[in-house]
Amino acid sequence: MRRFVLLVAAVLLMNIHLSTPSFAASMQDQIKAAYDAFNTAFNKRDAKAVSGFYTDDAILLGPGPDHTVFKGPAEIEKFFAGLFDAGITNHNLDLIRAIGNDNFLVGADKWTAKSKDSAIGGNAVHVFEKQSDGSLKLKLHTFN
Amino acid sequence: MVSGASQIKDQVENAYAAWDAAFNKKDSNAVAAFYTDDAYFLPPSHNVLQGPKEVAEFFSGLFDAGVTDHKLELIEAQGNGNIVFAAAKWSASGKSAQGQPATHSGVATHVFENKPDGKLKLKLHTFN
Numbered sequence: 001m002r003r004f005v006l007l008v009a010a011v012l013l014m015n016i017h018l019s020t021p022s023f024a025a026s027m028q029d030q031i032k033a034a035y036d037a038f039n040t041a042f043n044k045r046d047a048k049a050v051s052g053f054y055t056d057d058a059i060l061l062g063p064g065p066d067h068t069v070f071k072g073p074a075e076i077e078k079f080f081a082g083l084f085d086a087g088i089t090n091h092n093l094d095l096i097r098a099i100g101n102d103n104f105l106v107g108a109d110k111w112t113a114k115s116k117d118s119a120i121g122g123n124a125v126h127v128f129e130k131q132s133d134g135s136l137k138l139k140l141h142t143f144n
Numbered sequence: 145m146v147s148g149a150s151q152i153k154d155q156v157e158n159a160y161a162a163w164d165a166a167f168n169k170k171d172s173n174a175v176a177a178f179y180t181d182d183a184y185f186l187p188p189s190h191n192v193l194q195g196p197k198e199v200a201e202f203f204s205g206l207f208d209a210g211v212t213d214h215k216l217e218l219i220e221a222q223g224n225g226n227i228v229f230a231a232a233k234w235s236a237s238g239k240s241a242q243g244q245p246a247t248h249s250g251v252a253t254h255v256f257e258n259k260p261d262g263k264l265k266l267k268l269h270t271f272n
């Protein structure tokens with residue numbers, strides 16, 4: 001009996017041990033895949049493709065001097081077109097923290113890019129909404 | 145759905161009012177208590193601060209620098225289940241680089257853990 005209880009306990013522990021990290025990894029993997037797609041579109045200087053990652057009611061909060069609040073893909077596309085015209089390239093996102101539930105995934109990360117010859121970067125938060133087709137779209141994006 | 149959305153908005157506005165009240169008392173421990181133990185805080189300095197202790201140190205520094213009258217104004221709040229997220233405009237009074245009185249402001253994003261008792265705790269906070 002004692003052996004059986006120990007066996008059950010061991011199996012339960014193994015399940016907890018296996019299931020928790022795999023859920024976390026899959027959340028991180030989903031966010032990283034979305035970041036890869038975003039970076040690819042950015043680095044092709046394709047503002048339309050970048051804006052396609054945002055929901056129709058998305059909000060983008062940039063660090064510009066007037067802290068403009070950009071709403072929806074059309075305004076967001078203009079914002080990124082401006083960055084591409086200004087020569088921003090080599091965008092990359094490094095995930096530092098993932099949070100999520102069935103509907104939303106949130107990534108906190110470091111962003112880096114090149115502005116002509118200088119390296120630029122900062123922190124960002126991306127709030128993704130899971131779409132019915134399983135893809136992720138950005139509802140809220142802030143960076144500093 | 146409408147009542148859910150307005151409930152979330154009320155929850156966030158209450159959390160913002162409580163956060164501003166703690167800030168404006170210059171109580172860095174009370175501000176830090178709004179953050180979960182595993183919270184990440186990403187200020188415009190581009191540091192990555194973790195947990196209430198590092199958060200308290202950051203705000204203590206702001207209070208020493210004379211930053212007062214903090215106000216968060218909700219732009220939008222959404223969420224469901226254990227996650228609520230919100231975008232806000234923030235403003236505060238402080239000093240310019242030349243030491244003159246100045247108003248500082250920007251935008252902020254808050255990701256809250258929605259506790260079973262309806263309290264919101266910050267898991268992630270960034271501003272610029």
